Amino acid sequence: MKIKRLVYSALIAAIYAALTYLIAPIAYGPIQFRISEIMVLLVLVDPFYIVGLTLGCFLANLLGPYGFMDITVGTLATFVAVVLMSGTIKIMKDSKFGIIVASLWPTVINGVFIGYMLYYVVQAPLLLTMFQVGVGEFVVVTVVGVPIYLYLKEKNIFKRLGYRV
Template sequence: MKQSQRAQYLAQGAMIGAIYMVLTLLAALANLAYGPVQFRFSEALTILPIFTPAAVPGLAVGCLLSNIWSGYGAADMVFGTSATLLAAICTRMVRNIRINKIPILAPLPPVLFNAVIIGIEIAVFSAEGFSWIGFWGAALSVGLGELVICYGLGLPLAAALQKLGKKRKIF
């Protein structure tokens, strides 16, 4: 990788991470970023690995920094970041699976990884301790929030970026 390409990769990743963090903290102001009910606007950005590999570390770092303010502390920094990193890698892997040029599977990895991993985290760290009912409740709640954001905001964002990229020959 040439030095200019490396610089571009780092700049893209840093920018994505910073935007992810800012959007997460804005959602936190509305009490929507942490806990069993999550509608992180930043999760719409999880679609970005279809456009650039720099989004994979960018999203992970943005999530790590965002989770500093989580009520789950270091656990959320580890588990939340892991969920985001795994989801970003898988999103990158399915980027070319399209229906009518729409990357229909790309928003699915964040939904699944966050539902399972964050569902486990919330159930394990609940005041009552782990229970399967607690896990399924948290997993469904987090997964539904992810589904709404990733498909409702992320997929339209991908379509807009694709259209912009074609006009400006970015992608």
């Protein structure tokens, strides 16, 4: 079972990095829609995927245009966001709003961390950049990702794969 989870985490990391790099023009910068961020909702299925998602972000940022700052700040932002998501869903697992609340962490964390990093690296306007990054995260994770997650959950896809969601 542990080997299966490790393989899934490695696949998640690879898919996250590949998706990010394939849509590079809109995955990096002050206005970004990193489609791979939908995958952060996988921590609601299994918190073990924090590792794969963090590694995937690290790999994607290795290939990105902002170098060391994005590798460290971007990876840290993803790690903090998915840890907070996992903790939120544990606390609010019986609430119908738990998934929505958990999905907001990437918006807040990436908006602040990446917004500040872009302000520092490319002298983008701080508050505007934080807002733009946050909006991109909100659209990808909450507006698009949550309905997909809920659909998969409703269709028992996660249970068929052996998860207790």
